[in-house]
Amino acid sequence: MTKNRNKKTTGVYVHIPFCVRKCNYCDFLSFAGDEAVKERYVDMVCSEIEAYCRDRSITADTVFIGGGTPSVLKPKLIERLMDAVRTGFSLTGDCEMTIEANPGTVDGEKAEVFKSSGINRISLGVQSMDDDLLRRLGRIHSRKDFLKTYELLRNKGFDNINTDLMFSLPGQNFEKWKNTLEETADLKPEHISFYSLIIEEGTPFYEEWKKGSLEEISDDDDRKMYHFASEMLNEKGYVHYEISNAALPGRESKHNLKYWSMEEYAGFGLGAHSFVEGVRYENTRDMEEYLKLYAKAPDLWKERYNVINRNTVKDNAEEFVFTGLRKLEGIYKDDFAKLVGNDIYDIYSKEINKMVNEGLLKDHGSRIALTKKGIDISNYVMREFIKDKWKL
Amino acid sequence: MSYRDYIRNFSIIAHIDHGKSTLADRLLEKTGLVSERDMKEQFLDNMDIERERGITIKLQTTRVVYKANDGNEYIFNLIDTPGHVDFTYEVSRSLAACEGALLIVDATQGVEAQTMANAYLASNEDLEILPVINKIDLPSADPQMAIDEIEEMLAIEAHDAPQVSAKDGINIDVLLEAIVNKIPAPEGDENAPLKALIFDSVYDNYKGVIIYTRIVDGRVKKGDMIRLMATGKVYEVTEVGILAPGPVPFKELKAGEVGYITASIKQVADARVGDTITNNDEPTSEPLPGYRQVQSMVYCGIYPAGTEKYEAVKDALEKLQVNDAAFVFEPETSQALGFGFRCGFLGLLHMEIIVERLDREFNLSIVTTSPSVIYRVTKTDGEELMIQNPSNLPNMVEIAKMEEPMVKANIMIPNEYVGAIMEICQERRGRMDHMEYISENRVVLEYIMPLNEVIYDFFDALKSKTRGYGSLDYEFIGYEQSKLVKLDVLLNKELVDAFSMIVHESKAYARGRFVCEKLKDIIPMHQFEVPIQASVGTKVIARETVRAYRKDVLAKCYGGDISRKKKLLEKQKEGKKRMRQFGSVEVPQEAFTAVLKYDEK
Numbered sequence: 007m008t009k010n011r012n013k014k015t016t017g018v019y020v021h022i023p024f025c026v027r028k029c030n031y032c033d034f035l036s037f038a039g040d041e042a043v044k045e046r047y048v049d050m051v052c053s054e055i056e057a058y059c060r061d062r063s064i065t066a067d068t069v070f071i072g073g074g075t076p077s078v079l080k081p082k083l084i085e086r087l088m089d090a091v092r093t094g095f096s097l098t099g100d101c102e103m104t105i106e107a108n109p110g111t112v113d114g115e116k117a118e119v120f121k122s123s124g125i126n127r128i129s130l131g132v133q134s135m136d137d138d139l140l141r142r143l144g145r146i147h148s149r150k151d152f153l154k155t156y157e158l159l160r161n162k163g164f165d166n167i168n169t170d171l172m173f174s175l176p177g178q179n180f181e182k183w184k185n186t187l188e189e190t191a192d193l194k195p196e197h198i199s200f201y202s203l204i205i206e207e208g209t210p211f212y213e214e215w216k217k218g219s220l221e222e223i224s225d226d227d228d229r230k231m232y233h234f235a236s237e238m239l240n241e242k243g244y245v246h247y248e249i250s251n252a253a254l255p256g257r258e259s260k261h262n263l264k265y266w267s268m269e270e271y272a273g274f275g276l277g278a279h280s281f282v283e284g285v286r287y288e289n290t291r292d293m294e295e296y297l298k299l300y301a302k303a304p305d306l307w308k309e310r311y312n313v314i315n316r317n318t319v320k321d322n323a324e325e326f327v328f329t330g331l332r333k334l335e336g337i338y339k340d341d342f343a344k345l346v347g348n349d350i351y352d353i354y355s356k357e358i359n360k361m362v363n364e365g366l367l368k369d370h371g372s373r374i375a376l377t378k379k380g381i382d383i384s385n386y387v388m389r390e391f392i393k394d395k396w397k398l
Numbered sequence: 399m400s401y402r403d404y405i406r407n408f409s410i411i412a413h414i415d416h417g418k419s420t421l422a423d424r425l426l427e428k429t430g431l432v433s434e435r436d437m438k439e440q441f442l443d444n445m446d447i448e449r450e451r452g453i454t455i456k457l458q459t460t461r462v463v464y465k466a467n468d469g470n471e472y473i474f475n476l477i478d479t480p481g482h483v484d485f486t487y488e489v490s491r492s493l494a495a496c497e498g499a500l501l502i503v504d505a506t507q508g509v510e511a512q513t514m515a516n517a518y519l520a521s522n523e524d525l526e527i528l529p530v531i532n533k534i535d536l537p538s539a540d541p542q543m544a545i546d547e548i549e550e551m552l553a554i555e556a557h558d559a560p561q562v563s564a565k566d567g568i569n570i571d572v573l574l575e576a577i578v579n580k581i582p583a584p585e586g587d588e589n590a591p592l593k594a595l596i597f598d599s600v601y602d603n604y605k606g607v608i609i610y611t612r613i614v615d616g617r618v619k620k621g622d623m624i625r626l627m628a629t630g631k632v633y634e635v636t637e638v639g640i641l642a643p644g645p646v647p648f649k650e651l652k653a654g655e656v657g658y659i660t661a662s663i664k665q666v667a668d669a670r671v672g673d674t675i676t677n678n679d680e681p682t683s684e685p686l687p688g689y690r691q692v693q694s695m696v697y698c699g700i701y702p703a704g705t706e707k708y709e710a711v712k713d714a715l716e717k718l719q720v721n722d723a724a725f726v727f728e729p730e731t732s733q734a735l736g737f738g739f740r741c742g743f744l745g746l747l748h749m750e751i752i753v754e755r756l757d758r759e760f761n762l763s764i765v766t767t768s769p770s771v772i773y774r775v776t777k778t779d780g781e782e783l784m785i786q787n788p789s790n791l792p793n794m795v796e797i798a799k800m801e802e803p804m805v806k807a808n809i810m811i812p813n814e815y816v817g818a819i820m821e822i823c824q825e826r827r828g829r830m831d832h833m834e835y836i837s838e839n840r841v842v843l844e845y846i847m848p849l850n851e852v853i854y855d856f857f858d859a860l861k862s863k864t865r866g867y868g869s870l871d872y873e874f875i876g877y878e879q880s881k882l883v884k885l886d887v888l889l890n891k892e893l894v895d896a897f898s899m900i901v902h903e904s905k906a907y908a909r910g911r912f913v914c915e916k917l918k919d920i921i922p923m924h925q926f927e928v929p930i931q932a933s934v935g936t937k938v939i940a941r942e943t944v945r946a947y948r949k950d951v952l953a954k955c956y957g958g959d960i961s962r963k964k965k966l967l968e969k970q971k972e973g974k975k976r977m978r979q980f981g982s983v984e985v986p987q988e989a990f991t992a993v994l995k996y997d998e999k
Contacts, residue, residue: 019958202953225949250953265958279958286961314961325960328967364925383925383950389967389974394705 017068017264017271018095020051020087021278022076023293026111030144031172033206035277035291036074046297048083051275052090058272059094066095068261068271069103075131077107081119088123097124102260104129104168109155110147117162127259128159129168129197135186139175144210156193166257168197173235174228175203176211176221183231184238191242196257200235201250202228229382249332249381266329268322268345280311284322287311319346320396323353328388336375350374357390402654403583407475407612408528409493411516412502413509413869417532421502421564422460422476428570429462429474459598459610459656460643466578474577475656477597479516485744486873487692488598488724490519491672494688495597495612495656498526498581500573501554505531505539505561508840509547511810511869517552528580529556530573535563551836586653592616592624592677594651594659595686599669601721605637607663608645610656611675614686617652623678624661627685628670632678633661665720692724694742695803695874696749696853697786699730699767699896700756701738703978703987706763708737714760715739718752725752730787734894734980735765740787743769746853765978765987767896771849774801774877788898791884794935801877803849806831809860811868813839818863826851827902847872848880848902885910887917888931888938889983896990910940913993920989923947928983 024039024047025032039047069091079087084105097103104127105120120128134140135149147155159167169190173183190198203223205215214220223231236246244252248266251259264271273280277291289311290296315321323346330337342350351358358374361367366380366387380387412418459477466472479492493499499520503513520527529548531541541561548556560576562569598610618624622635637660639647651657663669671692674685702711715727725748727741743749749769756762768788775783776799777792785791807828811819813835820830820843828845836842847856852872860868883906887897901909910932917930921944928944952963977984 202949202951204953225947229948249951265960271958273958279960281958281960288959288961325964328963329960381951382948385950385952385967385970386925389971392964392967392971 015065015067015098015270016095016282017070017261017269018066018091019261019271019273019278019280020055020069020071020076020091021073021273021275021289022071022079023047023074023276024078025073025075026078026108026146027144030142030210031203031206033209034074041080043293043297044079045083047275047293048079048087050297052086054274055090055094058274064095064272065098066091067098067101068264069095069097069101070261071105071125073106075108075111076105077111077116081115084116084119085123088125092124102127102166104259104261106131107155108145108147109152112155112158114158114162117158117164121162121164126164127166127168128164129170129199130155130159130195132169132190133172134175134178134182135189136178136182139178139182142177143172143175156195165196167195168199168259169193169195171198171200172203173200173231174223176214176223178223180227180231180234184234187235187238191239191244194254197251197253197259198239198244199251200232202232232382233378247334249334249384263333266332267341268326268329279314284317286314286317288314320393322346324392327354327391331374331376331384331388334375334381336370336373338373340372353396354391357393361387361390400583401652402586404470405473405475405584405654406498406577406581407477407496407584407654407656408498408500408577408581409477409479409496409520409525410500410502411479411489411493411513411520412532413504413507413512413516416502416504416507416510416513417564418502421500421530421532421562422478424562424564424567424570425474425476425574426460426462427567428574429464458643459641461640461656462642464574464578467575468578472578477656485724485748486515486519487690488671489516490523490688491595491597493520493523493525494672494686495595496523496525497584498528498577500577501527501529501548501552502532503529503544503548505533505541505544506536508540508544508837509551511808511842511871514552514810515808515871517554526581527554528576529554529559531556531559531561532564534561535566535568547837584654586613587615588617588653590615590653591680591682592618592622592675593682593686594618594675596626596669596671596673596675598671599663599666599723601666602660605645605660607660607666607669607720609659609661609663609669609675610641611651611659612656613651613653615653615682616677617650618659618675618677619650624659624675625678625681626669626673626675628673628689628691629668631668633663636660636662667719667723670723692744694724694726694744695849696743696745696769696771697740698743698749698769699732699735699738699787700727700741700753701732701735701765701767701896703763703765704974710760711739711756711762711764714756714762715741717760718755722752724748732767732789732895734896735767735978738765742786746857763987765896765990767990768899768993769853770900771803771853773803773882773900775799776801785900788884788900789895791900794883799879800882802880802882804875804878805847805849805852805872806875807843807845807847807852807856807870807872809843809845809868809870810836811841811843811860811864813841815864815868816841816843819843819860819868822856822859822863823847826854826856827904846875848878849874850900850902883934885913886933887913888929888933889917889921889980889985890928891931892981892983894980894985897993906934907939910934914940914942916993917985917989918942918944920992921983921985924983926982 023036024044025036103125105125106129108131132152133143133145137148205211239252245255246252247258270282276296278289280287326345339350366377368375368377376384410418410422462474464472464474477492477495479489501517531544533539534541545556548554560569560573562573593615594611594613596609596611599607602608618638620635623632624635625632637647638651639645640657645658672689676682702708719725724744727739730740731737753766756764770786772784772786775785775797777796778798823845828847831846832844834842857870860870881903882900883903885899885901885906887894914930914932923945925946927946930942931938932940977986
């Protein structure tokens, strides 16, 4: 993990909030939208990028088009968007450029456009190989749709594909999860994410849960599914490198690793987050406001950003630990010292020792990482590092 | 004619929710000194908590000017009274400052327990009671029923009682004239030695204690040396004035008038409600009758929670005491909770109000222990102890006799609930003393009950079983011998003294089981199993277990939204702060009060 503070390289995130329909578990900023809105929105994002980059030379080494479902955009809008990104930023030669796509929203033409506009990594929202479960989740695709899309992308030459999978789903049992995982791994995607379902407020699943009609998976079963996934993927040659992510060696998501390593990223579009020069920003979450501003004066991009926090040293230390521990190799003591200016034990000796004694953290010498048990209750570990006051 | 002929001093008394505050608002609106723009929703209630609970806790007195039909201007001193059984003594002192009382009766409800209790208090003070039928605007209003009940049950003539709607402002002018014509003007001799009643006192940061007073005889002005007869302390008057309702300085107060006095008094406990003020140089021979020192009936421990500082809690308690003479506290130590305070209250409501104010006004994180009454324990060697903290109970073998405080509970309910209420009274070891049908469908039950059972959850149960129609009033009648035991709670095999309580032998098993079940729901999962046990002596009588938790992990990251994750962790951390650590077990603060709550079964 190296970071060169002199040379400015950033990650770029673009949020596309549109979906064909909203899934039953989803609380992300997303909704259906008509074509006219999509077009105005993409124009707005383009002008936002243009204004951000104007008179500056910013090098980007990752680009991530997320959502929502970015793949619902028409080919010409994807081209327009990627043009803006390539014009605005100077991209490194090995720049990782990801777009999230749903099986069923990608055809040959779109795949071509992905390719021609520089996208070299596709993140597919598969979630499950079980059609019953896919329906239960409110997904628009079937297992067959996914297999077709996957094959199509491979045929078009995409050699870096992620598949998102979910477990702990209502109605799912261990067998079904095992089948989904095995079938997916057998396709050998370069990257597999496996998320335990979170019941978020404001989702249909939450309403069901409140009524008590959601077939909840017990914590014990959830952990069984999780650890099975970790072991199985390991056997198949994947590296389980982050709580919910595994990749073939060298295929870890460079973009997502930035989030876990206190590196910079500039976000564009509705509700997008940025971390630039030690400040965390959030873009407006109000679509009307977002579009209105564009109509008025596209140069006002800065006004749309709310500063969430100007990170203090204490913020940096806390965030470094609780994001960094998501990586299974953990946090490097040197990196902490560089960022915070103190040895990690100067600040957190009590916390670290407590967690080590409870068997949740392990000190590996140059780095500190969660244990297997620590992963299961990582929130418990991480919140230990959020302190009211600092005594140095 | 004397100036006194144009003064009317009165209180408004009513059962809770019969519209006392709304009526007070209307009276103020229709008279001078208060403009409509000044009107808040409930003008007399100036505390947040009161507004939420819809009851008046602290008195606030207001002087207004009314121009009557006879062409004269009359001064009305409206003295507000607290509306709950916990504050009976304060009510009686406020009434003692008046010549009359407006007895508000809801035209849809008729006479209720507190209507009766308050009417008795008022007639004990020889007040002229002016019945007022309120809420005549409601479709279900039956003013004749209310009038009949007042006449039958209270023996107060009510056939020409003003029938008003405080909400809609109907017939308020009729009422104002009735006040002038029916309520007597105050008597007294302004040339006699000073004799004045303290009926309330509040603390003000700039003026010190503001004494609310009714001058019975004599006069008082700035510079006078006054003596408070119960405490014997002497002060120099720094200001006198009227209440409008904020203090407005006057040159002098004289016999028959109501107003305030400040005299650099440091805390309200020094200006006790009911005490008599006299002139130190020319004192009156006899104090006013009726003074008594308020006696705490209910005690509980208050401890700093989590990282809260002992000193911060102490400061807050001191500040509250400055303004609340009925609230007492002293330091104590708990094995489980460390350093804290044993606090005494008039009743459970009073306790809840104080606890809420600590949270709301002082932003303190505290733990309260099970409330307890004062038990009288006679040891085998003849020594007598008053025990209000279960932890101080001597070993059972050293106890010859235990007695508990008893109350006479006056319960008024619609007749269809008689069975249900008799059941909950019996469950709480009540003995029926008297039962009377006061009207066709209303019943008064008189029970002799242990105070312990009343403070626990009786009022909640009564309200719940009668859909809110039941009302309760109680008074302390003395001590009675009883078979009591100490019930302990053990978490992870360790005794947590803060949960210990003294209960009747026949209740120990049920209470033990209930507490264990409650704690099982409230104590969060830990990384290990947490056994919860209830025991009497060394015998475990109930047991539950909190399972160990297996998972607390956030699977997803939200597109670089680190702040969301941070908020979650902070929220969890905040929750943890409200926890109290017992050995290795974390117990949320609400556990201490939750084990006391009434459970609808």
